[in-house]
Amino acid sequence: AQTVTQSQPEMSVQEAETVTLSCTYDTSESDYYLFWYKQPPSRQMILVIRQEAYKQQNATENRFSVNFQKAAKSFSLKISDSQLGDAAMYFCAYRSGSYSGAGSYQLTFGKGTKLSVIP
Amino acid sequence: EAQVTQNPRYLITVTGKKLTVTCSQNMNHEYMSWYRQDPGLGLRQIYYSMNVEVTDKGDVPEGYKVSRKEKRNFPLILESPSPNQTSLYFCASSRQAGTEAFFGQGTRLTVV
Numbered sequence: 001a002q003t004v005t006q007s008q009p010e011m012s013v014q015e016a017e018t019v020t021l022s023c024t025y026d027t028s029e030s031d032y033y034l035f036w037y038k039q040p041p042s043r044q045m046i047l048v049i050r051q052e053a054y055k056q057q058n059a060t061e062n063r064f065s066v067n068f069q070k071a072a073k074s075f076s077l078k079i080s081d082s083q084l085g086d087a088a089m090y091f092c093a094y095r096s097g098s099y100s101g102a103g104s105y106q107l108t109f110g111k112g113t114k115l116s117v118i119p
Numbered sequence: 120e121a122q123v124t125q126n127p128r129y130l131i132t133v134t135g136k137k138l139t140v141t142c143s144q145n146m147n148h149e150y151m152s153w154y155r156q157d158p159g160l161g162l163r164q165i166y167y168s169m170n171v172e173v174t175d176k177g178d179v180p181e182g183y184k185v186s187r188k189e190k191r192n193f194p195l196i197l198e199s200p201s202p203n204q205t206s207l208y209f210c211a212s213s214r215q216a217g218t219e220a221f222f223g224q225g226t227r228l229t230v231v
Contacts, residue, residue: 045222
């Protein structure tokens with residue numbers, strides 16, 4: 001079974017600074033997807049960024065970018081020019097890209113990192 | 120507007136009283152699933168469905184039932200709720216099993 005580990009339960013960053021959230025995962029598969037979701041106080045789960053394992057290029061979405069190290073099974077999220085609205089729980093998630101029996105396609109989440117943004 | 124709709128948003132009930140949380144998506148997605156979120160545990164999958172009439176257990180299925188009679192709906196049923204099912208529940212759907220999931224607004228359930 002796949003596991004996702006977020007080793008930083010809480011982090012803080014000054015407004016306008018850059019912060020990196022860590023995520024590691026364990027899998028024996030070669031075809032999979034990785035995601036970062038944001039959960040603000042409203043509780044809504046919002047997709048921040050996705051990465052296909054077969055793509056070597058790191059995904060970027062405006063101020064959000066990832067550092068995907070496939071061999072190291074690492075998938076960190078970098079937030080540049082942090083804003084007050086970035087304060088939230090951030091979840092890293094893994095999803096298999098190929099079917100190998102019951103439960104293959106479930107999203108496996110890390111336990112989350114709570115990010116605070118200091119004005 | 121493309122969305123996943125859960126109802127109710129909040130629910131307080133008593134132990135043993137059957138309840139249903141509804142979930143509907145308007146994106147014609149094949150894959151739907153239910154998660155529960157508990158402090159310090161992240162989100163854990165309860166049940167999922169790959170298509171109409173095709174459902175299977177996730178990591179924490181005990182005490183829950185689901186059905187998928189129509190593509191757009193995927194209700195979560197608690198036949199006899201217990202206090203350990205107090206949690207925040209999310210329904211999610213995906214176009215295909217390997218793509219990103221779109222989440223509903225969440226249902227805060229309290230069982231007393």
